[in-house]
Amino acid sequence: MVRILSCLTAVVVLVATAAHAQQPSRLDEITRRGTLRVGMTGDYLPFTYFDKATSRFRGFDVDMAEALGKVLGVKVEYVRTAWPQLSGDFEADHFDIAMGGISITPERQSKGMFSTPIMREGKTPIARCSDKGKYETIADIDKPGTRVIVNPGGTNERFTRANIKNAEIKIYTDNVTIFDEIARGNADLMMTDSSETRYQQKLHAGVLCAVHPERPFDFAEKAYWLQRDVALKAFVDHWVQTAIKDGSFARIYADWFE
Known part of the structure; x- marks a missing residue:
């Protein structure tokens, strides 16, 4: 009986394996x-x-x-x-x-x-060029009175909430125009991927500056x-x-x- 059950089990496994193998990828x-x-x-x-x-x-x-x-x-x-x-x-x-x-x-x-x-990079700040030297470290940023803007739902928000406890976090839902808010003075900085800070620095030449994009705060891969x-x-x-x-x-x- 045990032998019969063992054989039946083996047959079931073989049939299941064959069926799985036939499934299209x-x-x-x-x-x-x-x-x-x-x-x-x-x-x-x-x-x-x-x-x-x-x-x-x-x-x-x-x-x-x-x-x-x-x-x-x-x-x-x-x-x-x-x-x-x-x-x-x-x-x-x-x-x-x-x-x-x-x-x-x-x-x-x-x-x-x-x-x-x-791509390998990490989170780094982007701020108005006139304020670039004020936000070199997390400690520099995480102070009362500093307004950190962030888009919701992704790794930017996750990183910001994990590291910012004292500064104000401003949620802004339009990730296309969010950098204009910094340029207008409605926020002080954003922390995002260094590749994006470099690109936005180019788009807002002389107004927004990436802060040490070659030395991000953390490490991430895209x-x-x-x-x-x-x-x-x-x-x-x-x-x-x-x-x-x-x-x-x-x-x-x-x-x-x-």
């Missing part, structure tokens, strides 16, 4: 569908920006998404999301991959897979957030590594960051 699904669904917030230049006038996305990761779609041989379908609902939309399978300056976090890793990192599929991750990893080696990544990077 996410990569198979994308190629069959003919579209790669890319989730983007559209509010994070130079990575991604949604132009309401044209109803089109543009930015570094938009160019990268188009390059990925070309290699896959499929069209890119952009799915607009927002930082507060990014994780929820990801879990609801609204897109195959999230792009647009996505930082690797443990919470996101628990829900999906990340590609090979495309990558592409994938639905959990080994085949898709292997494909995207190889594509990223190839783009870095053949110079195509550098050419797209230069268009937006230099």
